[in-house]
Amino acid sequence: MTHIIEETKATVAIERCATCSAACPVRTDTRAYVDLIQQGRYLEAFEKIREFNPFPSVCSLICHHPCEQECRRATVDAAVALRNLKRFAVEQALEYRQRKRQKAVITSSKTVGVIGAGPAGLTVAHDCIKAGYAVTVYEAMPRIGGILACAIPRYRLPDEVLQQDLDDILALGVEVRTNVRVGKDIHLSELRERHDAVVLALGLSESRTVPIENGDHPDVVLALPFLRASVLGPPPKVHEHVLVVGGGNVAVDCARTAIRLGARTVKMIMLENEEEMPAWDWECREALEEGITFVHRQGPKRLLTERGKITGLVTRAVLRVFDESGRFAPTYDDQRLTTIPGEMVIIAIGQRSDLSLVQGTPVQLDERGPLRFDRETMATSMPGVFACGEVVTGPGAAIEAVASGHRAARAVLHYLQTGAVTPVCEEPAPEKVGELPKDVIEHIKRMERIAMPTLSPEERRRSFVQFELGYTEKMALAEARRCLSCTAGATVDEKKCEACLTCLRVCPFGVPQVDKVAVMCSEMCQACGLCAVECPARAISIRRFAPGDIRDRVTTLLRGAPAPLARVEFTCAQDAETNEDLRDRIITADGVHVAVLPVTCAARVDEIDMMKPFELGARAVVVRRCRDCRYRGAMDRLSKRIGRTREILTAAGIGADKLTLE
Amino acid sequence: MIVANEKPLAEVFGYIKNYRRVLILGCGECVTVCHVGGEKEVAILAQALRLKALNEAKEIEFLENTVRRQCENEFVDPILAKLDGIDAILSLACGVGVNHIADRHGTIPVFPGVNTVFFGTCEEHGVWAERCAGCGTCILHLTGGICPVARCAKSILNGPCGGTKDGKCEISTPEHPVDCAWYLIVERMKRLGTLDHLSEIIPPKDWSSARDGGPRRRVREDLRLAKIEKVK
Numbered sequence: 013m014t015h016i017i018e019e020t021k022a023t024v025a026i027e028r029c030a031t032c033s034a035a036c037p038v039r040t041d042t043r044a045y046v047d048l049i050q051q052g053r054y055l056e057a058f059e060k061i062r063e064f065n066p067f068p069s070v071c072s073l074i075c076h077h078p079c080e081q082e083c084r085r086a087t088v089d090a091a092v093a094l095r096n097l098k099r100f101a102v103e104q105a106l107e108y109r110q111r112k113r114q115k116a117v118i119t120s121s122k123t124v125g126v127i128g129a130g131p132a133g134l135t136v137a138h139d140c141i142k143a144g145y146a147v148t149v150y151e152a153m154p155r156i157g158g159i160l161a162c163a164i165p166r167y168r169l170p171d172e173v174l175q176q177d178l179d180d181i182l183a184l185g186v187e188v189r190t191n192v193r194v195g196k197d198i199h200l201s202e203l204r205e206r207h208d209a210v211v212l213a214l215g216l217s218e219s220r221t222v223p224i225e226n227g228d229h230p231d232v233v234l235a236l237p238f239l240r241a242s243v244l245g246p247p248p249k250v251h252e253h254v255l256v257v258g259g260g261n262v263a264v265d266c267a268r269t270a271i272r273l274g275a276r277t278v279k280m281i282m283l284e285n286e287e288e289m290p291a292w293d294w295e296c297r298e299a300l301e302e303g304i305t306f307v308h309r310q311g312p313k314r315l316l317t318e319r320g321k322i323t324g325l326v327t328r329a330v331l332r333v334f335d336e337s338g339r340f341a342p343t344y345d346d347q348r349l350t351t352i353p354g355e356m357v358i359i360a361i362g363q364r365s366d367l368s369l370v371q372g373t374p375v376q377l378d379e380r381g382p383l384r385f386d387r388e389t390m391a392t393s394m395p396g397v398f399a400c401g402e403v404v405t406g407p408g409a410a411i412e413a414v415a416s417g418h419r420a421a422r423a424v425l426h427y428l429q430t431g432a433v434t435p436v437c438e439e440p441a442p443e444k445v446g447e448l449p450k451d452v453i454e455h456i457k458r459m460e461r462i463a464m465p466t467l468s469p470e471e472r473r474r475s476f477v478q479f480e481l482g483y484t485e486k487m488a489l490a491e492a493r494r495c496l497s498c499t500a501g502a503t504v505d506e507k508k509c510e511a512c513l514t515c516l517r518v519c520p521f522g523v524p525q526v527d528k529v530a531v532m533c534s535e536m537c538q539a540c541g542l543c544a545v546e547c548p549a550r551a552i553s554i555r556r557f558a559p560g561d562i563r564d565r566v567t568t569l570l571r572g573a574p575a576p577l578a579r580v581e582f583t584c585a586q587d588a589e590t591n592e593d594l595r596d597r598i599i600t601a602d603g604v605h606v607a608v609l610p611v612t613c614a615a616r617v618d619e620i621d622m623m624k625p626f627e628l629g630a631r632a633v634v635v636r637r638c639r640d641c642r643y644r645g646a647m648d649r650l651s652k653r654i655g656r657t658r659e660i661l662t663a664a665g666i667g668a669d670k671l672t673l674e
Numbered sequence: 675m676i677v678a679n680e681k682p683l684a685e686v687f688g689y690i691k692n693y694r695r696v697l698i699l700g701c702g703e704c705v706t707v708c709h710v711g712g713e714k715e716v717a718i719l720a721q722a723l724r725l726k727a728l729n730e731a732k733e734i735e736f737l738e739n740t741v742r743r744q745c746e747n748e749f750v751d752p753i754l755a756k757l758d759g760i761d762a763i764l765s766l767a768c769g770v771g772v773n774h775i776a777d778r779h780g781t782i783p784v785f786p787g788v789n790t791v792f793f794g795t796c797e798e799h800g801v802w803a804e805r806c807a808g809c810g811t812c813i814l815h816l817t818g819g820i821c822p823v824a825r826c827a828k829s830i831l832n833g834p835c836g837g838t839k840d841g842k843c844e845i846s847t848p849e850h851p852v853d854c855a856w857y858l859i860v861e862r863m864k865r866l867g868t869l870d871h872l873s874e875i876i877p878p879k880d881w882s883s884a885r886d887g888g889p890r891r892r893v894r895e896d897l898r899l900a901k902i903e904k905v906k
Contacts, residue, residue: 512707517799548712549702549740618714623721627728660722663683665729 028445028534030498032079032094037415039441040064042079042094043500047556049097050492050612052591058105061098065414066138067131069176070160072099073169073480076292076409084448085496090461092494099480100488102176109176113183119144122428125207126150127194127369130158131410132401133213134178135417136424137186143425147186148207152193154244158215160410163239163262165269166476173478195369200397209396209424212375212383213417214403216363222257224325224357225314231322232315235262235360242269251355252276255325257312258360259283260290260407266358267304271473279352281307283330283342298479301469307352311344312359316351324353365403388435390423395433398423445499446535452521456538457642462491486589493586500556501537502544504530508551515543515552520644540643541616545653562611562621569596569607570628578604579632580625582617585610586638614638615646619657622671626661632670675795676704676768677802678711678788686719686764687726689785693734693762698723698787699753699775700740701767708802710788711766713740719766719787744771747778754779792824810883810890816876818862823884825855831879833872834860 032042041060048057061068075095083091124140126133129151137147155161160174182188194200204210219234231251235258241248250273256266259282267278280299282289285308289296300306310327317323329348335341367377374394376384383392383399390398400420401413408416422436448456465481466472472479483491502515502523509529516524523536524543530552532543544552553559562582570577577598588594588610599606607630611617614637625633635654641647651673658668690696698716705711720736727734737760741749744767754775763779765772766787776784792804807824813831814821823829827845834856837844846852863869881887 508702508713510702510706510712512709513796514709514799548706548709548714550713550717619718620721623718623725627721627724660683660718661725664722664725666725 027442028499029442030500031082031084031444032498034441034444035078035082036064037078037409037412038064038418040079043495043498045101046092046094046097046492046495047497047500049101049488050495050585052489052588052594054101054104054591055108057101058109061101065411066135066181067160067177067410067414068098069102069173070131070169071095071411071414072102073173073478074160074164075411078411084445084498085494087448088453088456088496089458093461093464093491096462096464096483097488097492100483100485103482106176109180113180115183115185116141117144118146118185120146120428122208123148123206124424124428125203125210126213127200127203127210128158128213128215128401128403129153129156129188129190130213130215130401130413131160132215132413132417132420133158133211134181134186135414136211136213136400136421138181138184139418139421140424141184141186143421145425145428149186149188150192150194150198150203151188151190152217154190156188156190159217162243163236163265164243165239165265165272166243167268167272167472167479168265170478193369195371200369200373200375200394204394204396209398209427211420211424212392212397212399212403213401213420214365214367214369214399215413216402216407217366218364219359220362220364221359222312222361224312224359226317227312227315227357229315229317229322229357231356233356233358235266235358236363238266238358239269242273247273249273250275251322253354254278254356254358255352255354256280256358256360257282257325258362259288259306260360260362261292261295262363263358263360264291264295264299264304266360268299268302270356270358271302271304272476275356278304279307279354280304281310281312281325281327281352283309283311283333285309285333288333298472302473303469310350310352311342312357313346313349315357322355322357324351325357326351363402363407367403389433390420390436391433396427398427448496449536452523452536452538455521455644456496457640459490459494461494462487485591489588489590489594497539497556499534500554501534501539502532502552502554504532505551505553508549510549510551512548514546514548518542518546518645518649520646538643540613540646542613542643542646542649545616545618546649557612557616562609562617563624565596565609566621566624567628569598569609570625570630573598573607573629574600574605575629576605577625577628577630578606579634580607580630581609581634581636582614582621583608583610583636584614584638584641585612586642613641613643613646615641615643615650617650619653619660622654622657623660623664626666626670632672634672634674636674675707675793675802676770676790677708677792677794677804678705678768678790680710681787681789683722683726686785686787687723687730690723690734690762690764691727691730691732693783695735695737695760696723696762696764697737697739697753697757697760698764699744699766700738701744701765701771702740702742704768705766705788706740708796709800711768713738716740716766719764745774750775750778754782757782808884809879809881810887811880813876813879816871817859818866818868820855820859820862822855822859825853825858827852830856 030043033039045057045060077095079094080091085092123146126137126149129149137149141147219236250270254270254275256263267280270278309330311330313328314326327350329345331343331345333342376393378384385399385404392399398420400416419436426434467479506529511526511529513526515530516526521536523533524530539554539556541554544554594610596609614635617635622633654673658671662668698720700711700713700716716738720738723736743749763784764787765775768790772786793806794802794804797803804824809823822831827843838854841857843852843854
């Protein structure tokens with residue numbers, strides 16, 4: 013492949029952040045857990061996820077996956093199904109995580125009080141207790157979990173799945189006091205005396221409402237009470253024809269819940285048009301599949317009733333939702349009215365906090381209503397009282413609450429250690445890796461995204477059973493292999509590189525730029541590993557693989573192997589369907605011992621890997637390639653390398669026929 | 675660039691088979707680039723020799739190292755200062771490196787691991803061809819950039835001999851094709867519009883600057899350093 017040596021872009025050699033991690037509010041090392049899944053190391057994948065997020069089970073089902081929205085694979089065919097893969101790892105680790113539970117060691121006499129047992133508050137509790145401080149969480153509801161436990165519908169988040177995360181946190185020794193409403197049952201100032209730091213993680217626990225003429229009717233309900241009743245029981249009565257006012261995710265949850273509770277028709281009436289509709293795209297799609305319809309650009313005006321029963325809603329046309337600066341400022345045309353028939357109205361237009369507990373305390377409110385709060389230090393105006401989560405960020409996703417909780421925990425820990433409040437500094441992230449160039453996209457093997465199997469819409473309408481069924485192992489491995497290993501590719505040791513141009517010539521994607529030394533463009537590299545094997549100066553390492561990994565595995569596996577070892581097989585991992593296929597193992601059949609080592613791309617096996625087994629007592633070596641190698645030129649390199657190694661084996665007295673490519 | 679070929683494994687083994695601790699020493703420059711003597715080839719040779727030794731029931735320990743350039747004291751001295759029981763060195767550098775290490779140490783046996791062949795260019799990945807004979811009196815200005823000393827089988831300087839056929843030298847075979855250098859020169863100078871320059875009379879070549887004049891040495895007096903005390 014010819015390559016014109018151009019001015020190298022200065023950014024090329026600098027470390028970059030993968031776009032998935034950069035998009036994640038807690039900077040999950042997504043690529044790492046996907047790679048671990050690909051290697052069949054599911055439990056390690058689970059621990060990698062949990063390293064960043066104490067709510068792996070919850071997020072595996074309900075996260076809005078900003079990582080997928082930024083996945084660079086989307087420009088090739090489709091984003092990698094990162095959330096579905098997370099779910100797979102979580103499901104594999106069910107028993108493992110139970111075995112691993114143990115109480116955190118308390119090393120300080122100082123304690124932390126957290127108000128609110130939602131994802132933000134529980135993240136604070138998790139982080140603080142792991143740092144050695146006893147934590148008590150005060151929760152007004154009868155159970156912990158916040159919105160996750162009380163309002164997220166069960167078909168999205170089954171209770172037993174949520175419980176996996178909650179039980180892990182409780183197992184650390186976090187003390188929980190439910191049915192305690194701070195402000196009523198106990199005062200904030202008392203808590204502040206009891207604990208050395210307090211965190212307000214109150215969330216948005218109340219539904220907002222909107223004035224509707226004639227709207228005071230028992231069948232006009234608010235979203236959160238409706239959802240709470242459907243989740244915690246007793247299930248609310250639902251009429252045949254339901255209208256939901258609102259276009260966000262909570263509104264969709266209400267609509268899909270109403271269907272499952274027996275409504276025949278559900279219409280969502282919203283100010284926004286299709287593009288503006290705030291609910292996630294996939295939620296909208298799933299709702300439409302379940303038979304829900306959307307009415308755009310309408311605002312509620314007047315409730316119609318007849319003989320005490322609701323017959324419909326009069327709506328007015330919306331001219332515009334957002335003003336020039338993008339602020340929410342709807343304008344209407346009261347002359348254009350529509351009547352939408354319906355028997356029940358659920359209002360799902362937003363949520364707000366219950367801040368009554370701050371009355372009579374030094375915690376001040378802002379002029380506009382929310383807490384006076386410093387987003388750098390996470391501190392409120394009351395010393396030793398911090399805040400996090402939706403109560404200060406506004407509406408957000410669960411993972412954003414977790415991120416906020418982490419920040420507050422850092423602030424609290426610093427405060428407990430020093431008595432001072434300081435801006436919470438996160439490590440600055442490296443700049444995220446740039447777009448995949450067109451030339452590279454052209455050469456990336458297309459692999460269709462594995463769709464998550466779901467119940468049919470008809471089945472979904474009938475019950476609250478989890479509607480996404482999960483990946484099988486085969487599906488998970490196939491999906492994990494679609495990952496492009498962004499930023500985990502080749503790096504060059506400039507002291508050794510002799511600019512021999514070998515890497516430039518063998519690379520299937522045109523990654524290396526060679527001037528005085530080879531420089532690897534992280535935007536382009538797919539971490540195939542071919543350059544590292546071919547480099548005559550051994551100047552290239554691939555971040556994705558530990559240096560000398562195959563060699564070390566050969567040595568480890570063969571040192572413990574029974575003799576005689578008939579064969580060592582290096583097999584390409586691309587076609588593996590189970591994690592058994594991915595383990596280094598000895599297979600014994602009819603007294604014949606064969607060592608098997610799966611590798612990511614057979615072309616990574618080098619001459620020494622192929623010769624070493626003979627030194628360790630093997631009688632033969634086989635290299636098994638996959639059916640359809642995704643790296644151009646790799647199989648040609650491999651077969652020529654094997655040809656040469658066979659010549660060496662002949663010269664060494666072993667014999668060429670002892671090494672084969674299959 | 676200096677190009678070298680592998681030596682047959684059996685031959686190399688023969689050099690070192692009676693030693694106990696052999697250092698295989700690579701070089702980071704030309705032999706790395708032509709894939710015969712860099713860090714990777716050192717590792718391959720070491721592994722091959724281990725297998726051969728096993729096969730021949732010889733107990734030999736092979737150590738591996740690679741230096742930036744084997745023809746410079748600063749790169750080789752640290753290795754030679756710490757030989758730690760090594761009783762032979764197998765150098766994969768070009769002949770220059772082998773000589774230099776042997777001279778520098780003086781007593782340890784140093785064996786060549788490759789056959790150094792020529793100064794050449796990379797025609798394509800994996801294919802190298804001779805381009806320069808190091809004659810010391812370059813005449814490429816007269817021949818359109820094509821060297822008749824290196825690329826003509828007879829190193830003749832006055833034009834093609836009678837053996838040229840279809841642009842190929844008379845030693846050319848289908849397996850080893852050899853272009854007629856003078857054919858190339860004539861075609862090149864036609865394209866450059868300078869063919870008539872070949873009619874000019876030039877004095878006989880001064881071969882004393884080539885190998886024919888004895889082993890060569892180049893001295894740049896202006897570069898020779900005054901003796902100053904080295905910073906440790």
